[in-house]
Amino acid sequence: GLDTFDHAKPQIHQVLRLLSIAISLATLLLIWYLGRWLYNDWAAALGMILFAAAPATIQLAHFATVDGLHTLLCLIAFALSLRALDRSRALDYALGGLAIGLAGAVRFNGLLLGLVLVAGYLLQRGSLRGLATRPPWIAGGTALVALVAMQPYLAFDPELILRSESTDDLGFSLKVARGEILRIWTLIDVNTIPYLHYWTDLFPQACGWPLTLGILGAVGHAIWRRQSGLLLLFCGLYFAQVGGLHTKH
Numbered sequence: 001g002l003d004t005f006d007h008a009k010p011q012i013h014q015v016l017r018l019l020s021i022a023i024s025l026a027t028l029l030l031i032w033y034l035g036r037w038l039y040n041d042w043a044a045a046l047g048m049i050l051f052a053a054a055p056a057t058i059q060l061a062h063f064a065t066v067d068g069l070h071t072l073l074c075l076i077a078f079a080l081s082l083r084a085l086d087r088s089r090a091l092d093y094a095l096g097g098l099a100i101g102l103a104g105a106v107r108f109n110g111l112l113l114g115l116v117l118v119a120g121y122l123l124q125r126g127s128l129r130g131l132a133t134r135p136p137w138i139a140g141g142t143a144l145v146a147l148v149a150m151q152p153y154l155a156f157d158p159e160l161i162l163r164s165e166s167t168d169d170l171g172f173s174l175k176v177a178r179g180e181i182l183r184i185w186t187l188i189d190v191n192t193i194p195y196l197h198y199w200t201d202l203f204p205q206a207c208g209w210p211l212t213l214g215i216l217g218a219v220g221h222a223i224w225r226r227q228s229g230l231l232l233l234f235c236g237l238y239f240a241q242v243g244g245l246h247t248k249h
Contacts, residue, residue, distance in 0.1 A: 097139030219232065
């Protein structure tokens with residue numbers, strides 16, 4: 001059995017590399033689609049170039065890690081949410097909820113996109129009464145079905161979520177992320193400042209200082225012009241959830 005596995009290793013690596021390439025290319029296409037939807041062709045092209053040239057995304061394109069898949073599913077969920085808000089059809093809300101559930105099945109914080117979809121719907125309705133209508137519940141229902149279908153233990157054995165008996169357990173990973181358990185690769189995060197450390201160290205390494213400063217300027221400009229509210233909401237919710245963790249990466 002081991003000999004067969006060793007013989008198949010090169011083919012397995014090749015398949016995983018091809019999968020990473022396909023995920024990265026699909027992500028580029030979605031960035032183009034969203035750039036045109038929210039802005040124009042120039043913004044879409046610039047977004048694609050910056051994403052393709054960032055060291056962090058180049059690294060992820062070479063390895064079949066969860067980060068690339070999660071990024072792709074979040075972009076799909078965000079694009080389908082915009083489509084649902086634009087068309088206001090039950091099917092579009094169902095597809096948006098399905099994508100949100102799949103993103104949440106890869107990483108739970110993908111479910112934050114559900115809040116983005118609900119916020120967009122309430123802004124359209126102008127009041128909280130919109131929660132009593134069908135579309136939010138359709139999206140929530142399909143998201144829940146997709147999440148449980150991909151992670152059935154959430155319904156049938158929820159205690160597994162908090163179990164921390166081995167390094168494979170989610171509960172163990174959460175303790176490492178929070179700094180309750182120190183590992184050799186998390187010692188570098190000791191004494192780092194939550195939220196600020198990303199801007200002073202990690203973002204410059206991931207995409208360079210010019211783009212890091214550009215992000216700050218662009219966010220400020222978007223808030224001032226009151227543009228891209230849903231996009232900023234998702235980024236803000238995501239950063240608020242992960243930025244305070246001990247393990248910064």
